[in-house]
Amino acid sequence: MKKLENKCMLITYADCMGDNLKDLKCALDRHFREAIGGIHVLPFFPSSGDRGFAPMDYHVVDSAFGGWDEIEALSKEYYLMADYMINHISAHSAYYQDFLAKKDASNYHDLFIRYKDFWENGEPTDEQIDQIYKRKPRAPYVDAQFADGTTEKVWCTFDEEQIDINVNSKTARDFITDNLRTLCGHGIALVRLDAFAYATKKAGTSCFFIEPDVWDLMHFCEDVVKDYGVTLLPEIHEHYTMQQKIEQAGYYVYDFALPMLLINALYYGQSRYLKHWLTICPRKQFTTLDTHDGIGVVDVKDLLPDDEIARTKEDIFQKGANVKKVYNTKAYNNLDIYQVNCTYYSALGDDDDAYLLARAVQFFAPGIPQVYYVGMLAGKNDLKLLEETKVGRNINRHYYSLEEIDEEVKRPVVQKLLDLMKFRNTHPAFDGEFILEESNDEELVILRKNGDDFARLHANFKTKEFSITHS
Template sequence: MTPLQQRLAGHLQLLYPQSDVMELADQCLAQFGLGADASAPVPHRNLWDERDVMLISYGDSLRSEHEAPLQSLTRFVRTQLHGCISTVHLLPFFPYSSDDGFSVMDYTTVNPSLGSWEQISGLSQDVKIMGDLVINHCSSRSLWFENYKAGIEPGASYFVEAEPDTDLSAVVRPRTSPLLRAVKTAAGERHLWCTFSHDQLDLNFQNPRVLLEFLKIIRLYLDNGIRWFRLDAVAFLWKTPGTPCVNLPETHELIRLLRLLIEHLAPDAVIITETNIPNQENLTYFGNANEAHLIYNFSLPPLLINTLLTGSCTHLKNWLMTMPPAQHGTTYLNFIASHDGIGLRPAEGLLSDWELQSLIATLQRFGGRISARTTASGESKPYEINISLWDALRGTSSQGPDPWQFARFVCAAAIMAALEGIPAYYIHSLVATGNDNERVENTGSYRAINRHIWQQDALQQALIGDTHHARVFDAMRALLRLRRQQPAFHPNATQYTLHTGEALFAFWRQSIDRRQSLFAVYNISDQPQSFNLSELNLIATDDWVDLISGEAHNDRMAQITLMPYQYLWLSNRRS
């Protein structure tokens, strides 16, 4: 037995103790096209550096009458974002029935309205691609589900059944719809588990045949140039009635198994877990550097937006000081906005109930919508705020809309650019797209408010005209190019939070080779703020320059005044 077979059998024994684990291990290797004697990757190896910046986009966020949307996106990346990003998170690009791609009908086919596998492979020649492995559920219009109803494989044993009188009160729900869906089958009525919606039927990973199906799917993605895998909604993967059915030990075990196989076949591959849950639970998905390479910093969006709306960085600073430095070979994925809303569960225990209600009320004033979930007691509770980032930062909680929207917006992007981890920018944040209320009305989905589809010609005109879109886009590109030149912004570079008061948010980064020190200081309020350089304890023998303005700061006792939402990146080396 090879070391790989031995490790694989160990994971399978914990997941499928009733199976012949050696035979199942051989099936996994064969399905994945992996030899049993494959070499193990080097542990604790960083597969990223300061040049890594991610773009988040749907395949059709840009549309043109003359070409497939994936071609339009590829051209935008090549011509408009050259030197700004390294990776594209290409949101689900499969045939789907709902949820803008996250209700997958066929995992093996590119939606023909978007393009083809050839175009995805072509994009992978320019940037790394992160693809969604929608692993918890599939569409009710999938072949698997049609086969389930007919009682034939593949599909007959692929879904989670439960009796309607089963006590499922402990199950954690991210939605308000009933958990079980009644389905008529050839064998009579059955009730299927639906964590998210009745069009999204949960897959039964207690059946090893489902695991083997997904190994084949992962291999297909690898063959077509995808190297980063986002495990969508993975925290809900394993179901055991009588438990919360979230973050179960078997879920972690399955992630370790997938990591083992993927990194043996493709040592440059990366796994990201999408676990929109409270902060301490989220951190467990690093495992012992043997589960996710990256985890989403889900607490960052509500805390950072709250900071800029209130003018107080207290909660953001306190949270940052509790976050453990990621081991080498792991790091955080930072984001403020994405295709989903601003999650509120990751702010639980970090913001008080009153502060959460104030945040919700402020963003509702700015056009936001509120999505709810059902708690174990049956109570409806806010789950996420649906709003574009541009509109979310149009003012403050106390004063409402104000003239500082542009400065506040860029300040938010600059904070994320400098934090430990890899920053990920939603395409609609790069171009400051506002709330798409018309799309909400047309789709009936609150999340559509931040899923605008740009006609390519219209966006091109917006980015060259005298518009806020052009101002933001130019500022964002300059910011990202500058960020990618700083070794102190390596995702695993040292970070220390500084104590500079409530209205100034500051932290120190030092490159892994210790050659660059960089102090990032931000005025997160709508009033000018001053501080003395002596507070930063600058090394007297070094020359210091603000990378943003190019201004030298060699008077260690000088007082600096930052205008509302102004910031500086004070470095001891020029880029």
């Protein structure tokens, strides 16, 4: 298998560039081999919900996508990242179903967080509920309906198909070990620990990124994968200081702040907030502009003033192409206040110049760039899929056929983007220093330098023009 390299990583579902993993490889071989070095294949396991993020079993690939042979074939040509949902497992998994059938006699009776065991009196107080960093306007639980007719509350942070794991139990530690080793044994170079900060819970706290428990869990996972040479990437959307803290401990992190900061710079022709972040952001990171979710808002708290966050978010609905507030409401099964659902290309008004400038900045920023498949094809908002499904996030989850990809890659904006990605993958300057040079508030100048090799980006956010000079 290929190990992690400092080359652009594609983020894609198994069935969104063609119908399955074989089609995906066909599309990559035909058009993108030089533009990408790695692939994050979003959850490809059998799942009961949330577009793969309610996994039922990590030992098999969903048969609709292919099998481990297809995953391993990709791993020979690209470094691969797979998701491990460390916080939860599907309500329809054999593990949870066994628990419902046998209750205390189940081998998995302590794999889940039972309210009767977690809270002092079996229930949280109103004060304890208020303290929890939660995704629902009430205590996070579902009612487990046991075969014997009894009912019991178990912890559920997200959707009712995603039952939280009691990561401190021995059963859970064995469960995590088995699942991580399964992934490592099939050519995976990186494991993304999805919803990582939610996995550590303690009564009377926020139950989010609880220290020192979170470090114990991270070290445990690290010990499991270290003999395989696998890299871990904890996925957390929160205040930027949390990412800094994780990097200081020696781990890779995500830069989820860059997308909103770049939109702010491009909307208003100003670079001061972006420059500040590039000065202080982690260096051991993966950069994003777009992902399978929306454009993060919570991630720029204190990096943009509150009024700048408010006007930037508001103006996405004004300056963006075909994006409306209603897509972030209950009418579209989406009440997530932490992000805006929109493709990045459409957030910039389907403007080729603005979009290419944003990608150029991303590729010159510290870290390894990730490019979402819709973004790699400069995709517009998919209103048809959105309306058919009434799922807000589907605005940015278009299904491309192989024939459609053949046509999309002919567009000048896509050709220019792929050229930028090839340049980022091959120029030695990007293995060296990151230097932010002096410039006025409308501009940004970045120098990447490695010995005698250099690449310099000069960007103007007012005119949306940029130039690259290099050795």
